[in-house]
Amino acid sequence: MMESGGRVCIEIQHVSKKYKGAQESSLSDVSLNILTGDVFGLLGPNGAGKTTLISILCGIVPATSGDISFYVDGQSLSESQRKSRIGFVPQEYAFYQELSPRQNLDYFGAMYNIPKTKLEERREYLLQVLGLAKAADNKVETFSGGMKRRVNLAIGIIHEPAILFLDEPTVGVDVQSRNAIIRYLQSVNETGTTIIYTSHHMSEAEEFCKNIALIDHGKVIAKGEIQALKTEHHVASLQSLFINLTGDAYRD
Template sequence: MDQVCIQIRGVCKRYKSAQEDSLSEVSLDIMQSDVFGLLGPNGAGKTTLISILCGIIPVSSGDVRFFHNGTPYSNAERKSRIGFVPQEYAFYQELTARQNLDYFGAMYNLSQNRLKERREHLLEVLGLEKAADKKVGTFSGGMKRRVNLAIGIIHQPQILFLDEPTVGVDVQSRNAIIRYLQQINQGGTTIIYTSHHMSEAEEFCKNIALIDHGKLIAAGGLQHLKAEHQVENLQTLFINLTGEEYRD
């Protein structure tokens, strides 16, 4: 039986001096070991919701709870068991890939032996081994994305948040990143993912939620939603539900 991993109930968020809510009465269940796509146009509220789930910003009202095998996490457990890969690069450009992984691994209190094991594993599987001792600032966009990912998963989080993890990279890097994410999901990691690449999201995600203007407009199994709305692909579903106007 599937178990709830993240329970979101009636979450609202209004920033100071804002005239409208950035999120309004959002309720969702994300299941354990899912690959869950959180999708929507620019400014829809996706990053706000991820920031709330990661504990970066508080809700204005509502409730968020995390579970593992049916048991609620404490706040301390949640922080140690989640990983976050932001859209922006979150590493030190003047350090090498190996030094960055050492630094962030130490922040997660990994033992020296465990840190070395994880560092070398990630450098190898993400194709960074040959450039491991070069400054990250000299890397290509695809390599920087893979360093960003390695930092977010160095501690083997049980829940992984990904905000546009493949933006601005070539096809080879994108395929390599998605392939590795599928592997860790098969190992039990729950993944919550945002992207503007609809074809990538359709291939990668099992379940999705569409958010627009801070409100949940659709949620459920991807195949079920396509059948319900009588569309052939996720991009058509997205356009039909969110419209075609500019969202810059």
């Protein structure tokens, strides 16, 4: 599927989500097109619906209504194909603390049925490029927050997904780890991987993302290219745009 500006990778049509027992919907009539090769930011205050939308896109929770289509190389992905073509790096740690990075990557790589030789090559490459090689056989439970984030990332991309979802991939890490993670993700994107990303670090998002959608109270309140949105709303930064559109009240 094509639209002005490029080939569509993810088509989200009128997606809503209301959890059982909830008085209000977590998402309400969300429609977005994400282009192939984009770094697309899903941004919004706490409780805006970002993680719910990513969870629906990754097949973790069902939408109450609406349709989602995925395309890779112009071909629609079936439900069964999505597992092998989509990667997800959640905000929570998604690995076994008592295992080493090497053991974790072997375990999750086997779940994707990656052939042994290819898995070994991919594992050693990720350990090296993400600065984990020297601690590759140490238990992850002994690692710093930044190292754990990088293990989380390595697991999410072990199978070389065409579409990668990142939910707060740099939360709670030091500046050096954050820069290293973002720099590596930029290189992943340059190989053609489409990235969908959430974060509360507006300066990071402004540097990393090409296009964004601002979500508040389950609805898309702005979407488009960052510079165009800043120009439209007469602001100098993404953070100023965020505050202008969502307010500065506490969101606990």
